[in-house]
Amino acid sequence: MTKFAHELVTGDTLDPLSFTVTPEWNQQYCYAQEDFDPRYLAGRDAGSAEVHPTLLLSMSAYTKSPSFRLAPGTGSIMGEQSCTFLSPAAVGKRLDVTFHVVATYEKRDRRFEVVESTVTDEDGTLILRRESHLTFGSNE
Amino acid sequence: MxxxxxxxxxxxxxxxxxxxxxxxxxxxxxxxxxxxxxxxxxxxxxxxxxxxxxxxxxASGLQPQGHIIRLMLDLSGEAWSRAGSIRLRFRRPVYVGDSIRARARLTDRTADSQAIVYTLEVWSERQDGEIAVTGSATCRIQKAGEQEERH
Structure with missing residues (x-):
């Protein structure tokens, strides 16, 4: 994918992303959100700690795709977002993210792209499905 | 809860x-x-x-979103991680130094044989009373003793 982000059209796919959350990285998000629920720290019932939901959201933003490219002098703006949590993600497991442009539309003279992201873990369990409505602005 | x-x-x-x-x-x-x-x-x-x-x-819009998700977890417990949905619009910026609070209002409740689906209006309010993020959240919570049928 060589297009700039604002040039994407329905059907375009950005390169997928894989990552594995470490306990330290997870705790960084706990600190950022002032959310030290034990489920994110040591796990419960001898299970693995769960990945903090904002870390999942952060890494499933399409700006995280290896092929995401902003045109010089532009920035992306998220106008609307929907997401569904389908299963907890475990710290230490590989997570795979896909990014698909599923629609584009115009509203108030702005062009929006609707990007669907899914997060699946290394066992094939669907963790999160997310749809973001993004538009672009000039930084100049 | x-x-x-x-x-x-x-x-x-x-x-x-x-x-x-x-x-x-x-x-x-x-x-x-x-x-x-x-x-x-x-x-x-x-x-x-x-x-x-x-x-x-x-602030990234995901930060106030995360506070709303935290509130939903407190309200719906374990069910949120397996059957929680949220739809948000980002209306006003949250700047460094601002204070915000996640809020929710129960607006609907429907039931089937296995579960109850709760719908809440959710929003994030700045210290000046302005709404930064607004939307809705739903969570499907199993009735006691019922097993979710997963496909």
Whole structure:
């Protein structure tokens, strides 16, 4: 994918992303959100700690795709977002993210792209499905 | 926790969260372990924010979203991680130094043989009373003794 982000059209796919959350990285998000629920720290019932939901959201933003490219002098703006949590993600497991442009539309003279992201873990369990409505602005 | 006895219209408040630069750096500055941390962007750096026409660094919209999700977890428990949905619009910026609070109001409750689906209006309110983020959340909570049929 060589297009700039604002040039994407329905059907375009950005390169997928894989990552594995470490306990330290997870705790960084706990600190950022002032959310030290034990489920994110040591796990419960001898299970693995769960990945903090904002870390999942952060890494499933399409700006995280290896092929995401902003045109010089532009920035992306998220106008609307929907997401569904389908299963907890475990710290230490590989997570795979896909990014698909599923629609584009115009509203108030702005062009929006609707990007669907899914997060699946290394066992094939669907963790999160997310749809973001993004538009672009000039930084100049 | 919400349950089938919670009256429609009941409101719930999360704690007030101050969006300090330390919290923004932790959220948007990249991993602490990365060389050159923190990444400089409009969430973490005053000069980068100014380049984008902002008076101060702006919090990622995912931060107030995360506070709303935390409130939903408190209200719906384990069910949220397996059957929680949220739809949000980002209406006004949250800047470094602002304080925000996640809030929710129970608006609907429907039941089938296995579960109750709760719908809540959700929003994030700044210290000046302005709404930064608004939307709705739903969560499907299994009735006691019922097993979800997964396909």
């Amino acid at each position: 919400i349950d089938d006895a919670t009256p429609l219209g009941t409101t719930f408040d999360g704690p007030v969260r101050r969006m300090s630069i330390e919290r923004l750096l932790a959220f948007s500055g990249g991993r602490f372990s990365e060389p050159g941390w923190p990444a400089r962007n409009l969430h973490t750096d005053a000069a980068k924010a100014a380049e984008a026409g902002l008076a101060r660094p702006i």
